[in-house]
Amino acid sequence: MIPLLTGIDRDHGLRRGLTGYLAAVSSAVGVGVESCTVDLDAPASAYVALDVRLLRHPDRDMALLWDERHGWAFAMETHSGEDLLVLAYLGGELVPAPPRVGRFVAGIRSAGAPDTAPVPPDLRDDRSELSARLLRYRRDVWSAGVPFLRRAG
Structure with missing residues (x-):
């Protein structure tokens, strides 16, 4: 017996949904x-380089990070090339509407920087639920070349 839904099929669905979601978030x-970049290894994650500088850190690049455990985080690049420094988590839900992510970034930008230490929320869900949530954002990643796909390895 051969299962109809293989791991490749599940990854393809996750890829289509997540890349479409990132396109909507990047626009927001x-x-x-x-x-944007995407990594589908467990846990799935994404990176969005922002065109934002904070008053408290005018010489640092900012980014949004997303992963399937903690959802969205606002982060600051380091000068040393080490991991990014998370400044704030959005929380609430794993796949919030793109305008909510946009308001999260705008709020941090207008405040100059978050005032409290970040505490990562535990928002994880199983992959099939995550894929279902992302399904409404899906796009055909094989057409017109989506530049932000990558596979860690």
């Missing part, structure tokens, strides 16, 4: 898809 935060 004022950048293009060329600013």
Whole structure:
């Protein structure tokens, strides 16, 4: 017996949904898809380079990070090339509407920086539920070349 839904099929569905979601989020935060990368290894994650500087850190680049455990985080690049420093988590839900992510970024930008230490929320869900949530954002990643797909390895 051969299962109808294989791991490849599930990854393809996750990829289509997540890349479509990132396209919508990148638009909501004022950048293009060329600013995004996706990693489908467990946990799935994404990176969105922002065109934002904070008053408290005018010489540092900012980014949004997303993963299937903690959802969205606002982060600051380091000068040393180490991991990014998470400044704030959006929380609430794993796949919030793109305008909510845009308001999250705008709020941090207008405040100059978050005032409290970030505490990562535990928002994880199983992959099939995550894929179902992302399904409404799906797009055909094999057409017109989506520049932000990558596979860690």
